[in-house]
Amino acid sequence: MSKAKEFVxxxxxxxxxxxxxxxxxxxxxxxxVISAYPITPQTTVVEKLSEFVDGGLMPGTxxxxxxxxxSVMASVIGASIAGTRTFTATSGQGLFYMNEMxxxxxxxxxxxxxxxxxxxxxxxxxxxxxxxxxxxxxDTGWMSAFCATHQEIYDEILMSYKVCEDHDVLxxxxxxxxxxxxSHTSKPVILEDxxxxxxxxxxxxxxxxxxxxxxxxxxxxxxxxxxxxxxxxSEFRMKIQDTxxxxxxxxxxxxxxxxxxxxRSYGNGLVEEYHMDDADVGIIIYGDLALQMxxxxxxxxxxxxxxxxxxxxxxxxxPTEDIIEVAKKVEVLGVMDRGTAFGSPTGGPVxxxxxxxxxxxxxxxxxxxxxxxxxxxxVNVEQQKEEIKTLIKMKETGELPDNLxxxxxxxxxxxxx
Amino acid sequence: MDLNKSETxxxxxxxxxxxxxxxxxAVKKSIPKLEEKGIKRSDIVMTAxxxxxxxxxxxxxxxxxxxxxxxxxxxxxxxxxxNPDLKVITFSGDGNGMGEGFAHTMFAAKRNMDMTMVLxxxxxxxxTTGQFTPLTEKGWKGPSTPKGSFExxxxxxxxxxxxxxxxxARCYSGELNHLTETIIKAIEHKGFSFIEVIQxxxxxxxxxxxxxxxxxxxxxxxxxEEALLAIRKNHKFTLGTFYNSKKPVYHEQLYGEHNPITKKxxxxxxxxxxxxxxxxx
Numbered sequence: 080m081s082k083a084k085e086f087v088x089x090x091x092x093x094x095x096x097x098x099x100x101x102x103x104x105x106x107x108x109x110x111x112v113i114s115a116y117p118i119t120p121q122t123t124v125v126e127k128l129s130e131f132v133d134g135g136l137m138p139g140t141x142x143x144x145x146x147x148x149x150s151v152m153a154s155v156i157g158a159s160i161a162g163t164r165t166f167t168a169t170s171g172q173g174l175f176y177m178n179e180m181x182x183x184x185x186x187x188x189x190x191x192x193x194x195x196x197x198x199x200x201x202x203x204x205x206x207x208x209x210x211x212x213x214x215x216x217x218d219t220g221w222m223s224a225f226c227a228t229h230q231e232i233y234d235e236i237l238m239s240y241k242v243c244e245d246h247d248v249l250x251x252x253x254x255x256x257x258x259x260x261x262s263h264t265s266k267p268v269i270l271e272d273x274x275x276x277x278x279x280x281x282x283x284x285x286x287x288x289x290x291x292x293x294x295x296x297x298x299x300x301x302x303x304x305x306x307x308x309x310x311x312x313s314e315f316r317m318k319i320q321d322t323x324x325x326x327x328x329x330x331x332x333x334x335x336x337x338x339x340x341x342x343r344s345y346g347n348g349l350v351e352e353y354h355m356d357d358a359d360v361g362i363i364i365y366g367d368l369a370l371q372m373x374x375x376x377x378x379x380x381x382x383x384x385x386x387x388x389x390x391x392x393x394x395x396x397x398p399t400e401d402i403i404e405v406a407k408k409v410e411v412l413g414v415m416d417r418g419t420a421f422g423s424p425t426g427g428p429v430x431x432x433x434x435x436x437x438x439x440x441x442x443x444x445x446x447x448x449x450x451x452x453x454x455x456x457x458v459n460v461e462q463q464k465e466e467i468k469t470l471i472k473m474k475e476t477g478e479l480p481d482n483l484x485x486x487x488x489x490x491x492x493x494x495x496x
Numbered sequence: 497m498d499l500n501k502s503e504t505x506x507x508x509x510x511x512x513x514x515x516x517x518x519x520x521x522a523v524k525k526s527i528p529k530l531e532e533k534g535i536k537r538s539d540i541v542m543t544a545x546x547x548x549x550x551x552x553x554x555x556x557x558x559x560x561x562x563x564x565x566x567x568x569x570x571x572x573x574x575x576x577x578x579n580p581d582l583k584v585i586t587f588s589g590d591g592n593g594m595g596e597g598f599a600h601t602m603f604a605a606k607r608n609m610d611m612t613m614v615l616x617x618x619x620x621x622x623x624t625t626g627q628f629t630p631l632t633e634k635g636w637k638g639p640s641t642p643k644g645s646f647e648x649x650x651x652x653x654x655x656x657x658x659x660x661x662x663x664x665a666r667c668y669s670g671e672l673n674h675l676t677e678t679i680i681k682a683i684e685h686k687g688f689s690f691i692e693v694i695q696x697x698x699x700x701x702x703x704x705x706x707x708x709x710x711x712x713x714x715x716x717x718x719x720x721e722e723a724l725l726a727i728r729k730n731h732k733f734t735l736g737t738f739y740n741s742k743k744p745v746y747h748e749q750l751y752g753e754h755n756p757i758t759k760k761x762x763x764x765x766x767x768x769x770x771x772x773x774x775x776x777x
Contacts, residue, residue: 147566176596
């Protein structure tokens with residue numbers, strides 16, 4: 080074996096932090112340009128990558144250290160248009176600061192993958208798990224996925240490139256996971272054999288990248304020009320919506336193919352059900368709270384309750400069809416948000432979307448919008464069991480709990496004046 | 497909020513030995529001296545960005561805004577324009593003020609905004625644990641630059657001078673009296689005053705990197721050209737006031753002696769003014 084071969088990743092299990100898993104995924108995906116700016120709790124993702132790049136473990140990868148997140152997104156846009164596979168990571172305010180460039184990335188249809196170690200929005204200043212950051216980017220045209228485990232971070236990044244770079248998709252994607260809870264804790268993560276990853280996610284079609292969008296001196300092309308209202312602007316926007324809706328199928332296929340090659344499954348890619356088939360009470364939940372909720376469901380099942388949960392894996396595109404099927408299965412369905420959509424029908428982004436999805440379907444399932452863990456507030460298994468018991472009580476009595484705030488249950492909230 | 501105390505009860509989480517303690521101490525010491533000169537404590541308003549420097553906001557018992565990465569410099573200008581009677585200070589790290597907030601810093605200097613900017617220069621993004629900043633020396637190794645940064649750093653004083661700042665000084669956390677005196681001078685100065693405080697972040701930079709290298713300017717420059725030469729010639733360990741000049745300040749050029757808060761125009765007055773205009777048509 081040549082010396083260089085020894086450095087090529089072989090399948091191995093490492094006990095690593097969620098952020099390190101994200102860095103390994105970018106390495107496995109053979110990203111070509113990384114742009115970075117530190118922000119808690121993401122920082123160690125890009126630090127690990129700088130260690131890989133400067134240590135010679137990612138030959139061919141360029142690493143740019145820029146002066147702000149705004150420049151991060153602007154520079155990966157440039158690198159992506161030039162025809163490379165790009166990666167970056169951010170959190171909270173960093174994502175907010177990128178905002179105008181995020182719109183730009185989707186509008187130009189660039190397959191950029193960005194991980195978000197999610198944290199609460201300031202003020203007051205908060206750096207703990209809360210998905211309000213990625214939710215804030217909801218209407219930009221990016222796809223977005225939530226991860227519940229360390230392994231899922233690694234796996235989802237690989238699946239994301241697969242979907243983003245599909246010529247029928249060509250849109251960017253966020254891969255979000257709870258700050259500190261996943262980013263800074265360690266768990267065993269299977270890092271896959273590089274050859275197998277290359278088989279699943281081959282290098283770009285040719286050295287110049289994606290034929291539809293790259294800048295090529297042989298075929299001059301402009302991006303981002305002004306379009307008058309009579310021009311194709313409306314059509315460009317319609318196509319983003321059309322593509323996002325169609326990408327659901329692509330996500331399902333990429334998830335299935337991933338399972339075939341690597342043996343790990345994530346439901347249909349959009350949602351993952353847990354004991355839903357015979358349940359009469361269920362909950363829709365996402366991120367790390369979903370992992371812990373499995374324990375609560377197991378405990379309650381042992382106590383004889385027929386309860387189940389559905390893990391929401393993708394927020395955009397929103398899996399409307401799956402949500403309808405989930406709602407049909409149960410009499411009472413809770414929807415748990417860890418993130419805010421102020422002024423929306425429920426205050427919770429996902430619960431508002433669930434209600435909208437069920438409109439005009441004739442489904443009579445009672446829905447309870449719920450909030451927990453905002454700004455990293457601790458949520459334990461016992462509390463989650465109580466949350467499910469609230470739903471069970473709703474089923475038994477037919478009545479809503481009496482402590483709702485504008486129709487939503489804010490669990491674990493302190494008394495305020 | 498009781499302003500009689502100069503420090504809050506918030507637990508201090510700076511590393512033991514951090515150069516930030518001296519800045520906190522110097523500001524606390526300067527407040528009573530400013531009061532003796534007739535500046536009310538309640539008229540002093542501060543902002544801070546995000547970073548280890550910004551924790552000073554939690555510890556100093558003054559009114560203000562704990563702003564965002566780099567945005568403290570813009571926020572403090574808003575406060576000043578709304579009520580020019582206030583003495584406004586922004587605390588900024590070298591990453592915060594010369595990186596993410598760079599444009600705000602340059603424009604505050606360009607406008608000669610009547611404010612004080614204290615730049616906590618520690619050569620590191622300390623809160624995110626160890627990345628190089630726009631002012632870090634070339635070759636410094638950190639977790640984002642394992643092989644060492646290959647970028648040349650900014651000379652902050654030079655940039656402020658060129659941009660239009662009118663009071664420019666460099667201080668050191670190990671020279672507390674000089675730091676305190678300079679803070680007082682900067683706050684009293686009418687116009688954009690900028691103090692770069694060399695402030696070792698001891699978890700990343702040893703005091704010995706700075707301690708024996710510090711020296712004071714022999715002669716303080718008396719005009720722009722001299723200041724330009726002195727700032728270019730003297731490396732980052734030279735302390736003193738490099739530039740101190742007079743220029744019209746932003747808010748006075750904007751609205752003269754007006755104060756949008758204390759001299760708010762009443763509805764009655766607005767109607768009188770409108771009537772005057774209408775009658776003259």
